[in-house]
Amino acid sequence: MIYLDHAATTPVKPEVLEAMLPYFTEHYGNPSSIYKVAQRNKKAIDDARAVVAGHLGAQPNEIFFTSGGTEADNWAIKGMAEALKEKGNHIITTNIEHHAVLHPCQYLEKNGFEVTYLEVDPDGLVSAEQVEAAIRPETILITIMYANNEIGTIMPIAEIGAVAKKHGIVFHTDAVQAVGHLPIDVHAQNIDLLSLSGHKFYGPKGTGALYVRRGLKLPPLLHGGGQERNRRAGTENVPGIVGLAKALDLACQDMEAKNAKIKALRDYLIDGIKARIPYCRLNGHREKRLPNNVNFSFEFIEGESLLLLLDMEGIAASSGSACTSGSLDPSHVLLALGLPHEQAHGSVRFTLGENNTREEMDVVLAKLPAFVERLRSMSPLYEE
Amino acid sequence: MIYLDHAATTPVKPEVLEAMLPYFTEHYGNPSSIYKVAQRNKKAIDDARAVVAGHLGAQPNEIFFTSGGTEADNWAIKGMAEALKEKGNHIITTNIEHHAVLHPCQYLEKNGFEVTYLEVDPDGLVSAEQVEAAIRPETILITIMYANNEIGTIMPIAEIGAVAKKHGIVFHTDAVQAVGHLPIDVHAQNIDLLSLSGHKFYGPKGTGALYVRRGLKLPPLLHGGGQERNRRAGTENVPGIVGLAKALDLACQDMEAKNAKIKALRDYLIDGIKARIPYCRLNGHREKRLPNNVNFSFEFIEGESLLLLLDMEGIAASSGSACTSGSLDPSHVLLALGLPHEQAHGSVRFTLGENNTREEMDVVLAKLPAFVERLRSMSPLYEE
Amino acid sequence: MYSQKVMECFMNPKNVGEIENADGVGTVGNAKCGDIMKIYLQIEDNIIRDAKFKTFGCGAAIATSAMLTEMVKGKTIDEAMKITNKAVAEALDGLPPVKMHCSCLAEEALRAALWDYAQKNGLTIDGLTPPDNIHEEEHTADSGEN
Amino acid sequence: MYSQKVMECFMNPKNVGEIENADGVGTVGNAKCGDIMKIYLQIEDNIIRDAKFKTFGCGAAIATSAMLTEMVKGKTIDEAMKITNKAVAEALDGLPPVKMHCSCLAEEALRAALWDYAQKNGLTIDGLTPPDNIHEEEHTADSGEN
Ligand SMILES: Cc1ncc(COP(=O)(O)O)c(C=O)c1O
Ligand SMILES: Cc1ncc(COP(=O)(O)O)c(C=O)c1O
Ligand code: FES
Ligand code: FES
Secondary structure, eight states: OEEOBTTTOOOOOHHHHHHHTHHHHTSOSOTTSSSHHHHHHHHHHHHHHHHHHHHHTOOGGGEEEESSHHHHHHHHHHHHHHHTTTTOOEEEEETTOOHHHHHHHHHHHTTTOEEEEEOOOTTSOOOHHHHHHHOOTTEEEEEOOSBOTTTOBBOOHHHHHHHHHHTTOEEEEEOTTTTTTSOOOTTTTTOSEEEEEGGGTTSOTTOEEEEEOTTOOOOOSSOSSOHHHHTSOSOOOHHHHHHHHHHHHHHHTTHHHHHHHHHHHHHHHHHHHHHHOSSEEEOSOSSSBOTTEEEEEETTSOHHHHHHHHHHTTEEOEESSSOTTOTTSOOHHHHHTTOOHHHHHTEEEEEOOTTOOHHHHHHHHHHHHHHHHHHHHHOTTOOO | OEEOBTTTOOOOOHHHHHHHTHHHHTSOSOTTSSSHHHHHHHHHHHHHHHHHHHHHTOOGGGEEEESSHHHHHHHHHHHHHHHHTTTOOEEEEETTOOHHHHHHHHHHHTTTOEEEEEOOOTTSOOOHHHHHHHOOTTEEEEEOOSBOTTTOBBOOHHHHHHHHHHHTOEEEEEOTTTTTTSOOOTTTTTOSEEEEEGGGTTSOTTOEEEEEOTTOOOOOSSOSSOHHHHTSOSOOOHHHHHHHHHHHHHHHTTHHHHHHHHHHHHHHHHHHHHHHOSSEEEOSOSSSBOTTEEEEEETTSOHHHHHHHHHHTTEEOEESSSSTTOTTSOOHHHHHTTOOHHHHHTEEEEEOOTTOOHHHHHHHHHHHHHHHHHHHHHOTTOOO | OOOHHHHHHHHSOTTBSOOTTOSEEEEEEEGGGTEEEEEEEEEETTEEEEEEEEEESOHHHHHHHHHHHHHHTTOBHHHHHTOOHHHHHHHTTOOOGGGHHHHHHHHHHHHHHHHHHHHHHTOOOTTOOOOOOOTTOOOOOSOOOO | OOOHHHHHHHHSOTTBSOOTTOSEEEEEEEGGGTEEEEEEEEEETTEEEEEEEEEESOHHHHHHHHHHHHHHTTOBHHHHHTOOHHHHHHHTTOOOGGGHHHHHHHHHHHHHHHHHHHHHHTOOOTTOOOOOOOTTOOOOOSOOOO
């Protein structure tokens, strides 16, 4: 199989699994317990917290483990809204956020909040100026993703952070696609809250974290036991937390060299597709782009059929569309770029990983043009 | 080590871990993806859902996977409150629920809801009559735990379910301590919502599920992607879900025989302690009790010190107190039974598991009396 | 997700293409929804002699187009009128629930082509109403974005 | 959670017991909070000749009681007055943050015993105020119930 869907999820690295294993069957004690065998688990969590904090430029007590990126996003957004509702009811975000941000925002809209969805430019960018222009006296939260999951565009986070700081507004970023892939420094970038998800950087599914700047009063989303310093209840997923930290540690090792390699493959694929297939469009910013993201619209054809053909040849990719199983619902991200509906439907995302090779890119480049041609020949929209 | 804290958490069984392993490194594809390698994971989740449903007497589409018991409790309670807030604002629960139920209730109280905390009797029981008497026209939810985590008392769930049904009120039960340990049939028992947590029956931490009776409109707690039929967003924790189902399946095999064995050990320990140590009290109902639960108050001494002494001998138990690291906060459960503060502070819980032996009970019975005596000799409360 | 039969029909679809001077042509769906299905019929003596399609759509849409056109060939108009989307789905060994609407699309396209034929020839066909392109309902799907 | 030193002092606590006809006895805490500490002092010529304790409380409470009584033995009253809860905690190689208040309890108990001695003997001790049993603040802890 040629796996080109690393933005959806990544395999757990063997070293990561190995780090996790003892915590399933051997060191299983509840970290909140008093006896010695459980204390080791408490230490494992503390160590993991320090590792995660280190890679974000944060302090360990600013890191809270969650069940994934979605929980972190929900917590940050609904929590800040609840905490600051006396201060104001306005939130600024973009129209290309992940649904884990958009849907909480829409939920808040039904509960008395107002949300500005900034429109991105054709490359998927918002500017710090746009953000600043949208600020109102009642603005309490800015939530803007670090890098987009579909088109890979990287937002000007430090600039937006500076604007947020200047106006004294809390700034959250959904960095699920960035953590482990791009260098991050929450203090230099003035980030107040940051979401991450373990399975996007070779860690286990069902793990994530929220960075919360010290001093920010964020009420819990999950109420219950006193875990995570009374902020996130629930027995800690010790193996998951250990795995997340180990994976992040590995991901951040030689990040620059790994990214250079992946970027070269990415550009090879992008240039190859452009050279071989007419009527196609690279979606997302050409330079301000995740090192591993390739997203193309192929005119006149629909994405799912192309994915099926690729799958038959052992190539795993994903459609630009949010939900792969119903084409009535084209990707809100691609529509936000200004793509017509039929192009939004005809998009395919390839996201590369550490182990992909140039040979694999060659296979894709060899097969893809014929697949596109075949579907075009069936398409009522395509007239030579 | 003699591990006697199975109510806190259990080790993952080797068979469970084995079932999970392929989903970390090999079958890692995102279950929502279209390609074949991910479809296998979708099937794994579907199979797991069917297994869990089967053991509860539910339908697969009534099971939703969560990150644990805490999330399931929060979701059920806050979700139903949100869904039914036009209908009424009154909730009925007990004063010995887990904090994962109590704290969401207290949160709702701050947001316009009224909560009746039914007082349990000295054995920790509430009756269906108490529940019925507390019902008001504006009652929208009854949430009562299946079995208590500290004292092991089993509530009359079927009777309470019948009352709820008679009055057309939604009934949720936190069955975290019961699932995998007691036979459950949500339809026969008229349960509308039921929370469970994987790591209480030899499954992995960070996994859980909520049963939601078909037709009940429960809005999501975590908003985002369309996973779990749009009810619980977030990339599915495939290995965790597989592990939870496998563990439940194993737990339900020969449940009766296993329980008979554990119950015999439990009673041996209870009788042995009573015979050997003066001024002690068994907390919780003598018969309507989880097969694995032993909870004693030892007068004149404080629980943590006793736990430390036991730990030095390799015996892992837990204090009756909710939070082991601060004795200012005695267990709300023990206080609810009517225990004076100093007795509530002096409680120790032993919870047995499938692998405990009679020899281990003998070790505990050999050591415990001397430990209690030693601490009593230091206690200003104890005068011979 | 798809049955083997669907994948077969998708990978090697029969009847792809156009019929020149077709006796009836029906187009349903629209690009906005991501589905367009166009069916061409050649009809002689009340019998469908040939059928072809062009489809912009998902795998199920392509497979149902191919199956439907195959099923109608050789049938009388009345027989063809009895072909339901369910029958097409069954012939494909079933479709995932979220994909049933794709088979509706095929049924609609067939009827639109028959309507076109009837209009051109001043006929009325029992039970046939004008096509109205109603393929607009929302469909929710059990999947997440990533 | 606890340092080795704390565990040592807890497992083999020195000075457990009562002093008959003690010159000063101090009791602080109460059973409601789950902590009671009682310290007995034997004082001669302004010097603490012996100290003993009885404690109902957690491991840290017992360890600090033992350490504190050990530390005051042989000290003058003025020297004893300078012993802070921090000093006791340090002598134990530190205490977990949520357990620092247990060392406060020990300091308070010592002062209460000294106050008792002063009262009985009509003395005033520099810096000593009457004990007021203020061990009531909430303490939150980083742990869950299960
Ligand atoms: C940008 C972004 N945010 C949030 C999420 C949600 O993360 P998870 O599925 O781990 O909850 C994802 C991936 O699914 C993502 O790509
Ligand atoms: C009765 C009860 N409810 C809820 C929970 C919470 O479960 P979890 O810690 O898995 O979130 C627990 C255990 O911690 C429990 O014993
Ligand atoms: S045509 Fe298949 S999804 Fe609509
Ligand atoms: S005396 Fe140690 S917890 Fe209060």
